[in-house]
Amino acid sequence: MIENLGFIVAAYVxxxxxxxxxxxxxxxxxxx
Amino acid sequence: MIETxxxxxxxxxxxxxxxxxxxxxxxxxxxMALIWAPTDAVQGDVYRIIYIHVPLAWLAYLAFFVVFVAxxxxxxxxxxxxxxxxxxxxxxxxxxxxxxxxAGSIWAKPTWGVWWxxxxxxxxxxxxxxxxxxxxxxxxxxTDFARRAxxxxxxxVIAVIDIPIVHLSVLWxxxxxxxxxxxxxxxSPSLDATMGMTLGISVVAFTLVYFAFLAERMAIELGRQxxxxxxxx
Numbered sequence: 001m002i003e004n005l006g007f008i009v010a011a012y013v014x015x016x017x018x019x020x021x022x023x024x025x026x027x028x029x030x031x032x
Numbered sequence: 033m034i035e036t037x038x039x040x041x042x043x044x045x046x047x048x049x050x051x052x053x054x055x056x057x058x059x060x061x062x063x064m065a066l067i068w069a070p071t072d073a074v075q076g077d078v079y080r081i082i083y084i085h086v087p088l089a090w091l092a093y094l095a096f097f098v099v100f101v102a103x104x105x106x107x108x109x110x111x112x113x114x115x116x117x118x119x120x121x122x123x124x125x126x127x128x129x130x131x132x133x134x135a136g137s138i139w140a141k142p143t144w145g146v147w148w149x150x151x152x153x154x155x156x157x158x159x160x161x162x163x164x165x166x167x168x169x170x171x172x173x174x175t176d177f178a179r180r181a182x183x184x185x186x187x188x189v190i191a192v193i194d195i196p197i198v199h200l201s202v203l204w205x206x207x208x209x210x211x212x213x214x215x216x217x218x219x220s221p222s223l224d225a226t227m228g229m230t231l232g233i234s235v236v237a238f239t240l241v242y243f244a245f246l247a248e249r250m251a252i253e254l255g256r257q258x259x260x261x262x263x264x265x
Contacts, residue, residue: 004078004142011081011138012062015088015131019241022127026248030255 047247054240061237069230081139083230087238088132093195095125095242096164103188106181112257115181118188120249122167124242129161152201160198163191177260
């Protein structure tokens with residue numbers, strides 16, 4: 001069992017999720 | 033009348049390739065960070081957050097330095113292209129700063145035992161974040177393009193002073209935050225070669241993401257400028 005796995009996953013999901021959300025925001029603004 | 037240049041930034045041909053390259057390198061970097069890189073002898077696996085935390089911090093520094101250069105460009109030339117570059121880089125920099133603060137906080141909990149502490153590095157970083165959020169808010173206070181760009185540029189020139197303060201705060205003051213691991217004076221990076229390579233690839237990946245976002249955001253801003261009365265594309 002990997003120690004502190006929840007913290008690692010949380011950090012990566014937040015960062016890459018944030019990047020994906022910003023990408024979607026850019027695409028929407030570009031389309032409007 | 034303020035004029036913009038007609039083709040001021042990489043357009044249709046470059047942007048999709050840049051985005052694709054950024055996505056591929058991000059996948060490779062994530063694989064290396066989570067699977068390939070060895071476990072740290074002291075911190076265990078949670079240290080792997082370094083591969084997102086540190087590149088995001090460096091790219092935030094770069095983004096805000098670009099704001100500084102672009103702000104000088106606007107003040108010296110009054111070319112709206114520089115204003116578009118400044119606001120685009122500031123927005124991406126704020127995003128990256130917010131994310132590296134959150135990633136750092138998640139890393140702090142299992143290693144320091146707290147989500148946040150009033151440490152010099154953390155406080156100066158929070159100030160940097162708020163200054164550039166303020167920069168973006170300042171831009172909404174005026175509808176006059178030139179006035180808005182000039183006010184923002186003055187702040188963009190002043191705010192850059194916080195970047196060296198953030199980086200050197202761990203050397204100037206007693207800090208819970210670790211000392212610089214890679215960008216440090218008088219020595220080579222204090223990092224295992226495999227870890228160093230993984231960090232290098234992660235920096236490349238986030239750099240490509242930064243430039244891909246910058247290109248997209250600039251295209252939007254230049255499009256807005258063309259629609260603003262008094263700014264002719």
